[in-house]
Amino acid sequence: MAARHEEIADALRQAIDLGEYPVGGMLPTETELSARYAVSRGTVRQAVAALTAEGRIGSRQGARRVVLGSRRSQSFAELRSFAQWAKAMGHTATGRVIHQFRRPATVEDAQRLQIAPGEEVLQVLRVRGLDGEPVLLERNVYAQWMADAVERLPAECESVVQALYDDIGMIFAYGEHVIDAVAAGAEDARLLDIRRGSPLLRIRRMTTTPAGRPIEWSDDRYVSGTVSFAVANSIGSNPLARQSGQS
Amino acid sequence: MAARHEEIADALRQAIDLGEYPVGGMLPTETELSARYAVSRGTVRQAVAALTAEGRIGSRQGARRVVLGSRRSQSFAELRSFAQWAKAMGHTATGRVIHQFRRPATVEDAQRLQIAPGEEVLQVLRVRGLDGEPVLLERNVYAQWMADAVERLPAECESVVQALYDDIGMIFAYGEHVIDAVAAGAEDARLLDIRRGSPLLRIRRMTTTPAGRPIEWSDDRYVSGTVSFAVANSIGSNPLARQSGQS
DNA sequence: AAGTGGTCTAGACCACGAT
DNA sequence: TCGTGGTCTAGACCACTTG
Numbered sequence: 001m002a003a004r005h006e007e008i009a010d011a012l013r014q015a016i017d018l019g020e021y022p023v024g025g026m027l028p029t030e031t032e033l034s035a036r037y038a039v040s041r042g043t044v045r046q047a048v049a050a051l052t053a054e055g056r057i058g059s060r061q062g063a064r065r066v067v068l069g070s071r072r073s074q075s076f077a078e079l080r081s082f083a084q085w086a087k088a089m090g091h092t093a094t095g096r097v098i099h100q101f102r103r104p105a106t107v108e109d110a111q112r113l114q115i116a117p118g119e120e121v122l123q124v125l126r127v128r129g130l131d132g133e134p135v136l137l138e139r140n141v142y143a144q145w146m147a148d149a150v151e152r153l154p155a156e157c158e159s160v161v162q163a164l165y166d167d168i169g170m171i172f173a174y175g176e177h178v179i180d181a182v183a184a185g186a187e188d189a190r191l192l193d194i195r196r197g198s199p200l201l202r203i204r205r206m207t208t209t210p211a212g213r214p215i216e217w218s219d220d221r222y223v224s225g226t227v228s229f230a231v232a233n234s235i236g237s238n239p240l241a242r243q244s245g246q247s
Numbered sequence: 248m249a250a251r252h253e254e255i256a257d258a259l260r261q262a263i264d265l266g267e268y269p270v271g272g273m274l275p276t277e278t279e280l281s282a283r284y285a286v287s288r289g290t291v292r293q294a295v296a297a298l299t300a301e302g303r304i305g306s307r308q309g310a311r312r313v314v315l316g317s318r319r320s321q322s323f324a325e326l327r328s329f330a331q332w333a334k335a336m337g338h339t340a341t342g343r344v345i346h347q348f349r350r351p352a353t354v355e356d357a358q359r360l361q362i363a364p365g366e367e368v369l370q371v372l373r374v375r376g377l378d379g380e381p382v383l384l385e386r387n388v389y390a391q392w393m394a395d396a397v398e399r400l401p402a403e404c405e406s407v408v409q410a411l412y413d414d415i416g417m418i419f420a421y422g423e424h425v426i427d428a429v430a431a432g433a434e435d436a437r438l439l440d441i442r443r444g445s446p447l448l449r450i451r452r453m454t455t456t457p458a459g460r461p462i463e464w465s466d467d468r469y470v471s472g473t474v475s476f477a478v479a480n481s482i483g484s485n486p487l488a489r490q491s492g493q494s
Numbered sequence: 495a496a497g498t499g500g501t502c503t504a505g506a507c508c509a510c511g512a513t
Numbered sequence: 514t515c516g517t518g519g520t521c522t523a524g525a526c527c528a529c530t531t532g
Contacts, residue, residue, distance in 0.1 A: 062531075224428045225427070287503045289504090307511080308518050510519090511517080
């Protein structure tokens with residue numbers, strides 16, 4: 001059973017989507033919501049904090065909360081799994097390994113995966129598709145302790161995250177993502193069936209276990225026009241930082 | 248004076264940066280932190296929630312909190328102002344208006360700004376530079392009630408956000424950002440001094456007042472290699488949603 | 495001045511992870 | 514089993530916005 005504050009958050013989301021609390025309008029006061037749902041004020045605050053973090057409502061001391069918009073944001077888990085996201089959006093995800101091999105860790109690998117330079121890592125190149133069209137080129141580097149499990153995966157694997165969970169109970173818990181744009185190189189163009197120099201949205205990711213141990217890092221390149229990312233920010237709290245130059 | 252929970256969050260951030268709580272290690276328990284800072288457990292939880300949202304620590308029921316990394320994340324306010332971000336990063340920002348004119352709102356304008364189609368809006372095209380180099384093309388559409396103030400701005404304005412705050416006390420409080428990659432068009436290429444077809448990182452933004460009233464929306468295109476964006480996510484809470492197709 | 499959200503407390507119980 | 518974080522309560526006071 002979901003926590004009470006999550007139930008309330010869901011109820012509020014639904015009310016906003018149904019226009020019960022119109023965009024540009026105001027939410028009831030905390031006191032009123034406490035009474036309506038028969039919970040303490042603290043629980044109501046937990047619920048509205050979730051909507052605030054999603055950018056659906058705005059909050060300022062002294063004034064009533066404002067409805068900013070009704071994002072659908074198929075939310076959660078989505079960043080960790082291309083396949084799960086695709087499924088949630090009603091698309092079909094495919095995946096195919098182009099090549100994979102073990103090699104010694106470069107200095108960059110070592111830094112990102114918190115291992116020693118020269119330690120063995122597994123490099124994988126995958127093409128992933130949406131509804132039959134190739135949309136994404138994934139260049140992954142896995143830490144050695146993950147290599148065996150990854151090599152056991154079938155060449156055509158729909159969801160890597162799901163397969164690794166089923167196989168060895170691996171959970172991808174945390175991630176960091178750096179986003180920029182690059183031109184398609186020769187290999188990119190050939191595998192994604194686009195022209196060389198076409199714009200690609202690049203996401204460089206780093207993933208860890210729930211205990212904070214680095215699992216892999218990846219350079220993902222999305223074909224322009226197929227996928228975009230959305231972020232909400234508000235005064236005094238934004239989850240996104242702009243960075244200068246290449247890094 | 249900052250709130251107690253913010254002071255504690257700052258102290259923890261600093262302790263992490265100094266290696267007192269090493270990356271991959273664990274944070275003290277809530278109870279211990281309560282005792283150390285002489286506050287209630289609730290206040291400690293507010294503090295660590297901030298670090299969790301920043302992606303610096305990981306949290307799971309039953310296990311101690313884990314230190315994931317020490318991001319510097321020049322954070323805050325940065326998404327709302329190119330100039331403020333540049334300044335914080337030690338760069339010099341410039342801005343120049345190429346053209347600006349009033350016109351009736353299209354259906355798209357009307358939707359985004361929550362106004363009626365045909366109502367007058369102000370369209371502005373600006374080139375913005377970093378340390379002398381043009382890096383960003385901004386196509387803004389302002390709601391009519393903002394138009395006078397925007398037209399009063401000098402053609403070479405370093406910080407629009409700052410100038411509008413100084414002039415009329417305008418605060419840009421909330422924003423939504425959709426990120427993807429596009430190829431430079433003819434106008435893009437000419438004004439940014441790059442080749443046509445070069446990859447650009449595109450951010451489409453929508454900004455509102457603290458009361459939730461739409462101020463403007465904008466199509467920003469960054470020259471590849473000059474700026475990137477970073478996002479942290481964790482299981483059960485991510486501020487970022489992947490979106491399909493153009494929207 | 496009244497209303498509302500932000501902060502903080504002190505305590506209780508539960509769910510999950512580690513041992 | 515024990516320790517830890519997650520949930521929830523009930524109440525107090527403060528800071529800010531609004532009329």
